[in-house]
Amino acid sequence: LGLNCLFLEILQITQVIMFRDTFICRVRKANKYTNVTHLSALLTLRKPKVAFYTALTNAGHLGPYNTDITLKYSKVFTNIGNAYNPSTDFFTAPVKGVYYLQFTVFGHHADRLAVHVYKNNQKIMANGDYNHNMVDKYFTKSLVLELTAGDEIHLVLPSDHSVYDDIYNFSTFSGSLLFTL
Incomplete structure (x- = not known):
C-alpha cells in the first residue's frame, strides 16, 4: 500500500511539473507575460477541487447486525473531484493535503x-451513544x-448498533479539501 501511495504522489507531482513547464513555455512564446511573480500567481489558480x-x-x-459493516452512502448529491x-x-484523497470531514448519524x-471512522482500514475514531429512553437521537x-x-476514509456501523435514514437524509457524510501540502 505504501509503494502505491508513493507512486501516485510521484505521478501527480510529475503531472503538475509538466503542466507548469508547458504553461510557462506557451506564455513566454506568446510574449504576454515576462514577470515571474505574475506567472506564479496564475499557476496557483489551478488548484485541485475536492468536495x-x-x-x-x-x-x-x-x-443492528451481528458483525461490523461499512456504511453505504448511496445518495451522492455532490462529488466534485470524484473522490467519494x-x-x-x-x-x-486525490492529493496530499488537509481535509475537513463531517458526518451526522440519526x-x-x-x-x-x-x-466508527477508519483511515486505511485502521480505526481512528469511535463514536457512540446509548439511547435508553428510546427517543430520536442525532x-x-x-x-x-x-x-x-491514496489515503482512504470510510465509516463503519459496529455490530449490535443501528442507524436510520430515509428520504429526509438524516444520516450524512461529507468532506472537502481545505488546502494542499
Whole structure:
C-alpha cells in the first residue's frame, strides 16, 4: 500500500511539473507575460477541487447486525473531484493535503447508536451513544485530517448498533479539501 501511495504522489507531482513547464513555455512564446511573480500567481489558480456530500439510504433502519459493516452512502448529491466512490463507499484523497470531514448519524428509537471512522482500514475514531429512553437521537462529528494521496476514509456501523435514514437524509457524510501540502 505504501509503494502505491508513493507512486501516485510521484505521478501527480510529475503531472503538475509538466503542466507548469508547458504553461510557462506557451506564455513566454506568446510574449504576454515576462514577470515571474505574475506567472506564479496564475499557476496557483489551478488548484485541485475536492468536495462531496452524501446521505445513507431511503431504507429506514440499518442494523443492528451481528458483525461490523461499512456504511453505504448511496445518495451522492455532490462529488466534485470524484473522490467519494459510491461503489466502494470510500473517500480517497486525490492529493496530499488537509481535509475537513463531517458526518451526522440519526437513530430513530434506536437503543445503541454508533459509527466508527477508519483511515486505511485502521480505526481512528469511535463514536457512540446509548439511547435508553428510546427517543430520536442525532450526533455530528467533524475531523480535520492530514491525508496523503491514496489515503482512504470510510465509516463503519459496529455490530449490535443501528442507524436510520430515509428520504429526509438524516444520516450524512461529507468532506472537502481545505488546502494542499
